[in-house]
Structure formats: structure tokens, C-alpha cells
Amino acid sequence: MIGIILGTRPEIIKMSPVIRECERRNLDYFILHSGQHYSYEMDRVFFEELDLPDPEYSLDVGSGTHAGQTAKIMTGVEDVLMKESPDIVLVQGDTNTVMAGALTASKLHVQVGHIEAGLRSFNRWMPEEINRVLTDHISDHLFAPTETARKNLLAEGIEDPKICMTGNTVVDAVYQNLDISKRKVNVLKDLDLEPREYFLVTAHRQENVDNRARLKGILKGLEGVQKEFALPVVFPVHPRTEKRIQELGIGVDGLNLTKPFGFLEFLQLESQAKLVLTDSGGVQEETCILGVPCATMRYDTERPETLAVGSNILVGTESRRILEGVRSATTWKSGWKNPYGDGIAGKMIVMVCAAARSR
Ligand code: UD1
Ligand code: UDP
Structure with a gap:
């Protein structure tokens, strides 16, 4: 079973190709929504427009300080993971939901797949940079969108076999x-x-x-x-x-x-x-x-x-x-090459997850 954790606008959008693929393959999976975003235009509208199934679990944590929000998400995710015992948990990106979800899963010895792994701004003033680094280092499957991201992971000592270059699911979502x-x-x-x-x-x-x-x-x-x-x-x-x-x-x-x-x-x-x-x-x-x-x-x-x-x-x-x-x-001519892959990231990620088995 695959557990998909999400909580904010970009996570819903970039996870949508993965969810669609799980649906298409009729896989055993569930969606857990942290509730980090909750206003209609930051959350519900995307489920409606992208025709996504409702989350099985909604934690409704809402807004808060970084520690307060992270703690609430961790407690809620722990309850769900103990009940469901998925083979693998998927998180996407760099939000508090991502870090809290990944950390909770890893402590329960549930495998973690990080979508959009290896991005680095090298600016620790950004809360997202801290979330990215921590999540990458506790993940078992690192779905890197580009070669640059892969190199960032290798440079931090993450083992090559854990890294899978997939492109970014944002390409799938756009196409x-x-x-x-x-x-x-x-x-x-x-x-x-x-x-x-x-x-x-x-x-x-x-x-x-x-x-x-x-x-x-x-x-x-x-x-x-x-x-x-x-x-x-x-x-x-x-x-x-x-x-x-x-x-x-x-x-x-x-x-x-x-x-x-x-x-x-x-x-x-x-x-x-x-x-x-x-x-x-x-x-x-x-x-x-x-x-x-x-x-x-x-x-x-x-x-x-x-x-x-x-x-x-x-x-x-x-x-x-x-x-x-x-x-x-405004004077540039477009015609540059898209470096983020050919729109099959969602399929590749789900293929890896479907083969994952509990430890
Ligand atoms: C969060 C993510 C950021 C991501 C962004 C996507 C973290 C640390 N930040 O930032 O990485 O790029 O989401 O948009 O995880 N609010 C509402 N309605 C909502 C959500 C938020 O009114 O549905 C307001 C609240 O006043 C809240 C503030 O926006 O305090 C900030 O929300 P929060 O989720 O903490 O951070 P974002 O800026 O949305
Ligand atoms: N987006 C949207 N409506 C808007 C603004 C942005 O649907 O009014 C989408 C945009 O297409 C992109 C995503 O929101 O897919 C980006 O989210 P955001 O900028 O909130 O977060 P970030 O990508 O910086 O984490």
C-alpha cells in the first residue's frame, strides 16, 4: 500500500499525476491531507479542477508557527501510519508537511519516497531549504528531477542506488x-x-x-x-x-x-x-x-x-x-529546452512504489 501525504497548493498540483497514475493502475493507496492549506482557493479548488479523489484522512492542522504546525502534522501522521501500515509513504517538495510526514514515517520504519529530491538554494534562511535537506537525508527513494539535483544529493553523501532520475511531475501536470x-x-x-x-x-x-x-x-x-x-x-x-x-x-x-x-x-x-x-x-x-x-x-x-x-x-x-x-x-526569444523531463515522472515514481514492500 502507498500512502500519499500532501498539504499545500503546490503539493496537490505536483502530486496529481502520481494520484492519477495510482487510480489508473487501480493500486492500493490513500491520500493524507495535513490541512496546512485550507482556504478554498488554496486547496479544494485543485481537487475539483484536477478531478482528484477526496483524501481518506484530513488532519486539519491549519496555520501556526513552524514548530507548532510541524508537531501537529507529525502527531496526526503517526496515528494514520500506525493504523494503515503502508509499504511506502510519498511526499513531494519542501513544505512543513513534507518534512513532518517524512520524519514520522522514517521513525516508524516506513519507507519514504521524496519527489523533487535534491533541490538546493544553499540558503538556510529559507524554511524550505531546511525541510529539503532533512527530508532527503531520511528518505529511501530520492526522485530527483534533474542531473543537477542528483549531483547535489551525491555531494551530500547520499548513496547513488537510492536516487532515481524521473524528471519533475510538474511537466506531467502541465502537459x-x-x-x-x-x-x-x-x-x-x-x-x-x-x-x-x-x-x-x-x-x-x-x-x-x-x-x-x-x-x-x-x-x-x-x-x-x-x-x-x-x-x-x-x-x-x-x-x-x-x-x-x-x-x-x-x-x-x-x-x-x-x-x-x-x-x-x-x-x-x-x-x-x-x-x-x-x-x-x-x-x-x-x-x-x-x-x-x-x-x-x-x-x-x-x-x-x-x-x-x-x-x-x-x-x-x-x-x-x-x-x-x-x-x-521581455526582449528574450523563447525556444529554450525544457530541462525538467518529458512528462512521465508520475508513471516512473508509481512504478518504483508499486514494487516497494514493508520492511
Ligand atoms: C507554504 C510553504 C511554502 C510553499 C507555500 C505554497 C512551508 C514552510 N511553507 O507557505 O514552502 O511554497 O506553502 O503556497 O511549509 N493561509 C490562509 N489560507 C490557507 C493557507 C494559509 O489564509 O489556506 C495564510 C495564514 O495566514 C497563514 C499564512 O497564509 O498563516 C501562511 O501559510 P503557511 O502554510 O504557514 O505558509 P505559506 O506561506 O503558505
Ligand atoms: N498557482 C495557482 N494559482 C495561483 C498561483 C499559483 O494554481 O493563483 C499554481 C502554479 O501554477 C504552481 C503552484 O501554484 O503550480 C505554485 O505554488 P506556490 O507558488 O504557492 O508554491 P511554490 O511552488 O513556491 O512552493
Whole structure:
């Protein structure tokens, strides 16, 4: 039996190809949702749009401090794993849900498969970097998306036979849903946008939006982009960021702030944008796959493949640098190679898991 643990927006999206494959093969598996994300537009919408089965277990842990949230997830996961005794537990990415799920499983001697293993920003200020390193070192199967990720794992002493290069399940998710999105939604029309004549933005990293100077720099930079290009800047605001913008109490001029979109809507917006500005991990990958230039409002990235192929530029969080980066990236011609695989990661991962047996 396979236990799939997830809890946040990107985990639901990137785990969806794995869940679909378990369904297709009629495997014995269950979904355990930590409840780290719980607002409709951060959680339920993805189950509905991606047609995923409801989780068998929902821990409903909600938001909290890092330790508080991690502890609640661990206690809840422990109860479920003791009841179900799966052969293997799968986690995806670098959230608190991932680290808590992996640590609990490993203490119960349940095998752990880490999807998207080996990513490193080499910046321990990011909570995600700590989650990634810890999860990789207690996992039994490391599903590395790229050669760079594999090398990072080997450099930390992780044994080669534990590593399986699969590509990133985000490619599967994009390929599986792009056509569906074209058929089911017309978000450009709904928002009165023309293809390639708008910018799309996301920002939610703790080290960016919980830092007043950085958040102000980002908002000022976005206003600068809107003024210079005289094009709409569509910014679906993550709940963490919404809270911080309200606390900051400053007006945001000229930006088209909205609630977060469902994946089908967001994918369509990404694929038609002139350029995307973001601090998200998944969005750096998706723009690279879709052939859309990306300006990443950070100082480092655990997605160096996007810089190497020329789809992405690091622009930091100062308004002047953001504007300069956007000026440069809007002149790029797409046509770079997608470094994240050919969209069969989900199948490969499930093949390995289906053969896993309890220790
Ligand atoms: C988390 C992950 C981050 C991931 C992101 C995806 C960690 C440490 N962080 O960050 O790696 O990139 O999810 O989006 O695991 N909130 C709501 N509704 C929700 C969820 C959150 O209103 O459904 C608000 C709450 O005020 C909460 C805040 O957002 O305190 C932050 O949520 P949290 O899950 O702690 O971190 P994220 O910033 O979402
Ligand atoms: N996304 C979405 N709606 C939005 C913004 C993002 O569906 O309004 C999707 C996006 O396509 C990507 C994922 O959310 O697949 C990225 O999640 P997020 O940026 O929250 O987390 P990260 O990837 O940084 O961990």
C-alpha cells in the first residue's frame, strides 16, 4: 500500500499525476491531507479542477508557527501510519508537511519516497531549504528531477542506488492540464486581457513578504513595470501576502490584485503572459516549460536549470533591479529546452512504489 501525504497548493498540483497514475493502475493507496492549506482557493479548488479523489484522512492542522504546525502534522501522521501500515509513504517538495510526514514515517520504519529530491538554494534562511535537506537525508527513494539535483544529493553523501532520475511531475501536470484548461476556461476574456499584453505576478516567500523593505520594493517594482509598459499587471495574491499588504497599510497603485486562481485558470494566464514575475518555485519551472520569460524576485534559486537554459533571471527585490530585469527579459526569444523531463515522472515514481514492500 502507498500512502500519499500532501498539504499545500503546490503539493496537490505536483502530486496529481502520481494520484492519477495510482487510480489508473487501480493500486492500493490513500491520500493524507495535513490541512496546512485550507482556504478554498488554496486547496479544494485543485481537487475539483484536477478531478482528484477526496483524501481518506484530513488532519486539519491549519496555520501556526513552524514548530507548532510541524508537531501537529507529525502527531496526526503517526496515528494514520500506525493504523494503515503502508509499504511506502510519498511526499513531494519542501513544505512543513513534507518534512513532518517524512520524519514520522522514517521513525516508524516506513519507507519514504521524496519527489523533487535534491533541490538546493544553499540558503538556510529559507524554511524550505531546511525541510529539503532533512527530508532527503531520511528518505529511501530520492526522485530527483534533474542531473543537477542528483549531483547535489551525491555531494551530500547520499548513496547513488537510492536516487532515481524521473524528471519533475510538474511537466506531467502541465502537459495533462493545458488542453483541459483551453477547453474549460477562458480567463483572458473574463479579465479583458490580450495574449502577450499583460504581466502575471505571484509572491509569497516568507523571507520576501514578511520583510517590509522587500515587500515594499516588490510592490514599487511592479508599479514601475506597469507604468513603463502601460500593460495590466495581474497579481493573484497568496493569503500570506494579502495579510502582509494589509498590515503594511500602503496603497497599491495600478496593479490588478485578485484572489488566487485555480490551476486551469493560472496555467492559461501563465502560458499567454508577456512575462511572469514571481518568487515561487513551481512558477519558475512552469514558465520554463511553457516558453514564457520569468523574472524571479529572489537572490538565489533552487531551480538553476531555468537560469542555465535562459528562461529565468534573478532580479532580487529592489524596485530598480526588478524593472531593469523585466526590460531585459521581455526582449528574450523563447525556444529554450525544457530541462525538467518529458512528462512521465508520475508513471516512473508509481512504478518504483508499486514494487516497494514493508520492511
Ligand atoms: C507554504 C510553504 C511554502 C510553499 C507555500 C505554497 C512551508 C514552510 N511553507 O507557505 O514552502 O511554497 O506553502 O503556497 O511549509 N493561509 C490562509 N489560507 C490557507 C493557507 C494559509 O489564509 O489556506 C495564510 C495564514 O495566514 C497563514 C499564512 O497564509 O498563516 C501562511 O501559510 P503557511 O502554510 O504557514 O505558509 P505559506 O506561506 O503558505
Ligand atoms: N498557482 C495557482 N494559482 C495561483 C498561483 C499559483 O494554481 O493563483 C499554481 C502554479 O501554477 C504552481 C503552484 O501554484 O503550480 C505554485 O505554488 P506556490 O507558488 O504557492 O508554491 P511554490 O511552488 O513556491 O512552493
